[in-house]
Amino acid sequence: MLSFDGLVAVCVIYVAGLFGVAFLxxxxxxxxxxxxxxxxxxxxxxxxxxATAWTFYGAVGSAARTGLEFLTIYxxxxxxxxxxxxxxxxxxxxxxxxxxxxxxxxxxxxxGKSGGLAALATVLMVVGATPYIALQLQSVTLSxxxxxxxxxxxxxxxxxxxTWVAAGLxxxxxxxxxxxxxxxxxxxxxVSAIALxxxxxxxxxxxxxxxxxxxxxxxxxxxxxxxxxxxxxxxxWNGARWLGLTMLSAAAILCLPRMFQVLVVENAxxxxxxxxxxxxxxxxxxxxxxxxxxxxxxxxxxxxGGNPDLFVLTVPLSQGKDGLALFVFLGGFSAAxxxxxxxxxxxxxxxxxxxxxPLWIRATQGDRPRSGDMRRVALTAxxxxxxxxxxxxxxxxxxxxxRDALADIGLISFLGVAQVLPALLGGILWRGATRxxxxxxxxAGFAVWGWLLxxxxxxxxxxxxxxxxxxxxxxxxWLNPVTPLGLQATDPLLTAMMLSLGVNVLxxxxxxxxSFPSPLERLQGAQFVNIxxxxxxxxxxxxxAGTADDLLVMAQRILGSGRAGRLFQDAALxxxxxxxxxxxxxxxxxxxxxxxxxxxxxxxAHAMVTQxxxxxxxxVRDLLAVADETAQIMEYxxxxxxxxAEQAQTAARLRDANAKLTQLSVxxxxxxxxxxxxxxxxxxxxxxxxxxxxxxxxxxxxxxxRFSQIIHDESLRLTRLLxxxxxxxxxxxxxxxxxEAEVELAQILDRAIYAAGAQEAGGKIAIRRDxxxxxxxxxxxxxRLSQVFINLxxxxxxxxxxxxxxxxxxxxHRPGRIEVEFADNGLGIPALQQALIFEKFARLESAQGRPGxxxxxxxxxxxxSRLGGGLTYVPGGAGTRFRVRLPAKALRAA
Amino acid sequence: MAKRLFLERRTYRRNRLQxxxxxxxxxxxxxxxxxxxxxxxxxxxxxxxxxWLIYFMIIWLGLIVLTAIVARALGSMGGTDQPPExxxxxxx
Numbered sequence: 014m015l016s017f018d019g020l021v022a023v024c025v026i027y028v029a030g031l032f033g034v035a036f037l038x039x040x041x042x043x044x045x046x047x048x049x050x051x052x053x054x055x056x057x058x059x060x061x062x063x064a065t066a067w068t069f070y071g072a073v074g075s076a077a078r079t080g081l082e083f084l085t086i087y088x089x090x091x092x093x094x095x096x097x098x099x100x101x102x103x104x105x106x107x108x109x110x111x112x113x114x115x116x117x118x119x120x121x122x123x124x125g126k127s128g129g130l131a132a133l134a135t136v137l138m139v140v141g142a143t144p145y146i147a148l149q150l151q152s153v154t155l156s157x158x159x160x161x162x163x164x165x166x167x168x169x170x171x172x173x174x175x176t177w178v179a180a181g182l183x184x185x186x187x188x189x190x191x192x193x194x195x196x197x198x199x200x201x202x203x204v205s206a207i208a209l210x211x212x213x214x215x216x217x218x219x220x221x222x223x224x225x226x227x228x229x230x231x232x233x234x235x236x237x238x239x240x241x242x243x244x245x246x247x248x249x250w251n252g253a254r255w256l257g258l259t260m261l262s263a264a265a266i267l268c269l270p271r272m273f274q275v276l277v278v279e280n281a282x283x284x285x286x287x288x289x290x291x292x293x294x295x296x297x298x299x300x301x302x303x304x305x306x307x308x309x310x311x312x313x314x315x316x317x318g319g320n321p322d323l324f325v326l327t328v329p330l331s332q333g334k335d336g337l338a339l340f341v342f343l344g345g346f347s348a349a350x351x352x353x354x355x356x357x358x359x360x361x362x363x364x365x366x367x368x369x370x371p372l373w374i375r376a377t378q379g380d381r382p383r384s385g386d387m388r389r390v391a392l393t394a395x396x397x398x399x400x401x402x403x404x405x406x407x408x409x410x411x412x413x414x415x416r417d418a419l420a421d422i423g424l425i426s427f428l429g430v431a432q433v434l435p436a437l438l439g440g441i442l443w444r445g446a447t448r449x450x451x452x453x454x455x456x457a458g459f460a461v462w463g464w465l466l467x468x469x470x471x472x473x474x475x476x477x478x479x480x481x482x483x484x485x486x487x488x489x490x491w492l493n494p495v496t497p498l499g500l501q502a503t504d505p506l507l508t509a510m511m512l513s514l515g516v517n518v519l520x521x522x523x524x525x526x527x528s529f530p531s532p533l534e535r536l537q538g539a540q541f542v543n544i545x546x547x548x549x550x551x552x553x554x555x556x557x558a559g560t561a562d563d564l565l566v567m568a569q570r571i572l573g574s575g576r577a578g579r580l581f582q583d584a585a586l587x588x589x590x591x592x593x594x595x596x597x598x599x600x601x602x603x604x605x606x607x608x609x610x611x612x613x614x615x616x617x618a619h620a621m622v623t624q625x626x627x628x629x630x631x632x633v634r635d636l637l638a639v640a641d642e643t644a645q646i647m648e649y650x651x652x653x654x655x656x657x658a659e660q661a662q663t664a665a666r667l668r669d670a671n672a673k674l675t676q677l678s679v680x681x682x683x684x685x686x687x688x689x690x691x692x693x694x695x696x697x698x699x700x701x702x703x704x705x706x707x708x709x710x711x712x713x714x715x716x717x718x719r720f721s722q723i724i725h726d727e728s729l730r731l732t733r734l735l736x737x738x739x740x741x742x743x744x745x746x747x748x749x750x751x752x753e754a755e756v757e758l759a760q761i762l763d764r765a766i767y768a769a770g771a772q773e774a775g776g777k778i779a780i781r782r783d784x785x786x787x788x789x790x791x792x793x794x795x796x797r798l799s800q801v802f803i804n805l806x807x808x809x810x811x812x813x814x815x816x817x818x819x820x821x822x823x824x825x826h827r828p829g830r831i832e833v834e835f836a837d838n839g840l841g842i843p844a845l846q847q848a849l850i851f852e853k854f855a856r857l858e859s860a861q862g863r864p865g866x867x868x869x870x871x872x873x874x875x876x877x878s879r880l881g882g883g884l885t886y887v888p889g890g891a892g893t894r895f896r897v898r899l900p901a902k903a904l905r906a907a
Numbered sequence: 908m909a910k911r912l913f914l915e916r917r918t919y920r921r922n923r924l925q926x927x928x929x930x931x932x933x934x935x936x937x938x939x940x941x942x943x944x945x946x947x948x949x950x951x952x953x954x955x956x957x958x959w960l961i962y963f964m965i966i967w968l969g970l971i972v973l974t975a976i977v978a979r980a981l982g983s984m985g986g987t988d989q990p991p992e993x994x995x996x997x998x999x
Contacts, residue, residue, distance in 0.1 A: 080956060081956065081959060081960065081963065084963055088939050088963070088967070091935065091939075091967065091970065091971075092932050092935045092936060092939065093932070094974070095931040095932055095934075095935050095970050095971075095973075095974040096928075096929070096931050096932030096935070097928075097974075097978075098925065098928035098929055098931070098977075098981070099928070099929040099932065237957040237961075240956055240957040240960065241955050241956065241957050243956075245956055246955060246956040248956075250946050252943035252944065252946065253943075255940075255942075255943045256940055256943050259939060259940070284982065287978040287979075287981065287982050288978070290974050290975075290978050291971045291972070291974040291975035291978060292975075294967070294970065294971045294974070295971050298964070298967050298968060298971065302964070305956075305960055
């Protein structure tokens with residue numbers, strides 16, 4: 014007899030072995046070696062997690078109670094697998110092409126990446142699987158207690174056993190299930206450990222079966238006779254249950270999250286499915302081959318005890334075959350642990366992807382995390398979810414107190430997860446299926462199932478009887494879960510199956526028919542239903558040299574050949590393949606993706622790399638992300654463009670300003686040289702004449718008077734020039750103060766003519782005026798205006814070269830202004846020089862030799878612009894003609 | 908021309924093989940569900956539990972063997988790389 018401690022030691026050694034295998038497999042996969050990891054045999058063996066401890070131990074119990082009915086659990090999946098070409102192949106192809114991570118992801122992807130639908134499916138799966146995990150913990154605890162009751166040394170504590178097992182499984186799953194967020198969500202270490210457990214499981218059951226047939230009975234013929242004579246032959250055959258359970262288990266193998274994980278997500282090569290199509294049914298056949306014999310022998314042997322659920326263990330134990338019993342125990346342990354590990358992994362993927370991470374993103378909205386942060390969040394979420402799932406299972410087990418009702422949860426759980434089947438199959442086969450239909454169907458089916466089956470079972474498991482269960486909610490009798498719709502159902506499972514799936518399918522179809530899908534949903538629908546049009550047969554991605562070549566070509570295009578070459582060389586060196594192309598391992602692909610993301614954006618890089626390596630087609634979500642990135646890049650570049658246009662404008666403006674400054678500087682130089690010339694001329698004569706006066710003492714008085722006169726005149730000229738300059742600078746700076754008052758135009762003209770010394774009678778020039786028009790009252794600075802007039806009149810006096818000079822002063826009344834024209838009868842100003850006359854120091858050639866600094870017109874024009882009017886030269890016509898324009902405000906009294 | 912004829916024949920075979928693979932669950936359903944309609948509920952009228960157990964084991968094995976043969980044949984003919992429906996070669 015093995016003691017409890019010994020048993021624990023065996024378990025620990027066994028688990029350590031599993032850790033070792035998983036670790037080795039991970040290592041080999043990381044090195045790109047270990048082709049056996051992705052062989053069809055490993056794939057088929059990993060599918061065996063379908064057979065849990067519930068079927069490992071429970072199948073014999075089921076056979077003892079209901080005859081052949083246990084076969085339905087295996088025949089259903091067999092039907093699905095022999096029809097692999099029709100359905101499973103499509104599911105696997107879709108799963109790979111769309112990079113599906115879980116059954117909830119599959120549903121949500123099909124229906125337009127609906128987050129709500131994914132969350133609903135996740136909740137359904139967690140609710141369905143939690144009691145099932147509890148069931149596994151129970152079976153392990155139960156098998157422990159069977160051993161310990163036989164041995165005297167230790168007394169196992171059921172609760173602490175379950176706790177330790179749950180903790181160990183959580184650790185294992187976290188270590189090998191969440192090492193990294195793999196590109197394709199595969200876990201080679203975990204899968205290989207499960208494959209090993211599958212072998213142990215099958216070998217144990219075959220061994221105990223062989224022992225029953227040849228060790229206890231006398232070969233097959235004796236066995237058949239014993240079967241015919243056993244109480245099993247008395248059991249009535251229930252055709253409806255046969256049909257129903259076969260279909261239910263067929264549905265379950267498609268929908269169970271753990272099955273989806275190994276079937277679709279962990280699938281490394283679609284061709285493996287062809288092998289699994291017959292190999293997995295064969296595995297199931299071998300598993301069930303000796304179930305009936307073991308049950309019959311167990312019933313025959315009084316020493317085996319009364320619980321048929323433990324016959325697998327008690328038959329060899331009762332015959333003293335401890336070694337065999339230990340082997341069987343390990344088989345059962347394997348069945349329980351492998352199921353819990355994969356279920357926890359699958360559920361945690363769903364929980365973190367569809368519930369925790371979306372919530373986290375919503376909570377941290379605003380600060381957009383980089384993809385690296387996102388990965389860390391997702392990994393943490395997944396680890397926490399694994400712990401949470403196992404904790405839930407443990408809590409449910411504790412609550413149930415190990416009652417028998419827990420055993421019924423297997424089929425109840427099947428029916429729960431089968432609620433996604435209509436949405437799943439409809440989504441794959443029918444383009445018209447919509448999100449509304451799927452949500453209605455799953456929601457309603459979930460509710461009916463929960464009400465009719467789960468709630469009563471939970472209540473029974475927990476040992477409480479709720480009053481609403483016998484009387485119905487709010488006293489509505491036909492709603493009570495025991496006799497729903499008043500049906501006196503003999504079989505609650507089949508009744509609930511018909512009602513829940515019936516409502517589910519009906520609402521799914523009606524909802525789909527009467528709703529309109531979003532564009533994304535329609536696109537995804539077409540992609541799913543016509544998957545063979547959209548994807549090529551994906552090739553094996555591990556270690557193919559073609560893949561590395563393609564990756565290099567792509568990387569060169571994006572990174573440039575130098576950088577890409579260095580990247581690939583370093584990676585090859587790191588893998589110990591100097592001078593060769595690196596193996597496209599997960600680590601290398603991740604690094605490459607990061608490098609590419611720096612150039613083209615994360616989504617684009619991911620789409621490009623997976624397009625080459627994973628055989629996955631680019632999904633709509635990828636395209637949207639790529640478009641998003643492209644839009645950002647385009648926006649950035651258009652911003653740059655706008656900026657550079659702006660800078661070009663600024664540069665042009667600066668150039669203009671510079672040109673103006675240069676011009677001004679030239680003007681200033683010209684002005685200075687002009688002014689110094691103008692000042693030097695009188696100064697030179699003053700100096701020379703004053704020198705003569707100083708040196709020559711014997712000069713006569715007339716000469717002295719003449720020289721003094723010259724000095725005096727030149728000083729006057731100098732003073733005038735300086736006055737003018739001062740005047741001009743004051744005017745130009747705008748610092749001039751105007752003394753505006755009411756004055757008559759005629760008076761100003763009179764004053765100007767007088768001041769210019771050109772009285773009408775005796776002057777050098779004849780002035781003709783229109784006295785009538787001059788009788789206008791103005792509001793202006795009379796002194797300044799007369800200064801302008803004086804300048805114009807004296808100019809005419811000075812420069813008019815007619816024989817009888819004549820100046821015509823005419824006044825014109827225009828709307829809003831008054832114009833005073835000064836026209837003489839001279840030759841006028843040549844057209845070329847008309848533009849120059851208002852410039853400072855501008856003097857016409859004809860004016861050479863006559864006094865004046867050339868500032869008069871410049872000053873006059875400044876004065877007029879200060880007074881709000883203007884002074885222009887009027888070209889055309891004979892003689893020189895200036896026009897003084899007085900503004901409207903000067904017309905106060907008009 | 909002979910080569911082309913050969914190709915078409917091959918494609919035809921492949922398509923029929925794919926049909927066979929698709930129809931396999933129909934055969935399975937007939938064999939598995941059939942007894943539910945034939946077998947009476949009263950064990951006394953029955954052929955006996957062991958007989959039915961042998962029946963199911965045999966049809967189960969038969970289905971497995973058939974599926975394996977078809978899967979192998981499809982694999983060797985490249986039939987698992989199903990061309991899009993529209994591109995499938997005409998049957999005759």
